[in-house]
Amino acid sequence: MKAVLLGSGGWIPTATRETCCLYLRKGSDVLFLDAGTGLRHAVEQQDLLAGAGSVHILLSHFHLDHVVGLGYLPALQLPEKVLLWGPGQSLYGDSTRAILARLLDPPFFTAGVDALATDVAELAEGTNECGAFAVLARRQSRHSEPTFAFRVDDQVVYCSDTAADDENAVFAKGCSILFHEAWTAEGTRNADIHTSARQAGRIARRAEVDRLVLVHVNPLPTEGSLEAAARAEFECAIVGNDLLAIEVG
Known part of the structure; x- marks a missing residue:
């Protein structure tokens, strides 16, 4: 399985970081976790979709920095089979289609969500079969709105938009790569809804993962402070950058 981090930042895209989007590919099946502004890299690098038979886009929640890239989909060379998955019913009691229509139907987006x-x-919370990918979804309740964490094929775990949650260490146990948000280095700012790099390192250590990649990076802290804080708890930690590519398994 190939992983490419298309968007490593959170909230505000910067000159070097787009917002959250992780690309995974196994054979002819492609999976995107979140669809922030990082999805634009797939527009520029069309080889990511060359030969794809199906594309599955999974949304952890509906904050704008995680969904705004859906508007870029018409610019991609997509296969006939494109499935958009969301947590509408599971987390918010309303259909994903209805929630996205508020953003992607006219007059905001001419094509409309159905296009x-x-x-x-x-x-669903629990197991989801998304093409060739087996995806476990776990409810994260420690955010301004609940979100989903994802575990893909027992190899890749993605946890964004959550305060530090010990249950994510259990969820990520033994995986190859943990992509975990790091909103601050060690401070308590927004600690009720976001995770610090040190806390992410602690979760990675407890989970006994092979590697930790820090994502959903706040545009304000320095990268060095984030990496140092995470490595104080877990040595194999890096700050994720846009277009970081990793072969998994």
Whole structure:
């Protein structure tokens, strides 16, 4: 499985970081975790979708920095089968289609949400079969709105938009790569809804993962402070950068 971090930042895109989007590919099946502004890199690098038979886009929640890239989908060379998965019913009691329509139907987006995908599907808490990928979704309640953490094929775990949660160490146990948000280095700013780099390192250590990649990076702290804080708890930690590519397994 190939992983490419298309968007490593959170909230505000910068000159060097787009917002959250992780690309995974296994054979002809492509999976995107979140669809922030980082999805634009797939527009520029069309080889990511060359030969793809299906594309699955999974949304952890509906904050704008995680969904705004859906508007870029018409610019991609997509296969006939494109499924958009969201946590509408599971986390918010409303359909994903209805929630996204508030953002992606006219007058905000001329094409409308139904033009973006073959189907809009609901993510369940627990197991989801998304093409060739087996995806576990776990509810994270420690945020301004609940979000999903994802575990893909027992190899890749993605935890964004959550305060430090010991249950994520259990969820990520033994995985190859943990992509975990790091909103601050060690401070308590927004600690009720976001995780610090040191806390992410502690979760990675407890989970006994192989590698930790810090994502959803706040545009304000320095990268050095984030990496140092995480490595104080877990040595194999790096700050993720846009277009970081990793072979998994």
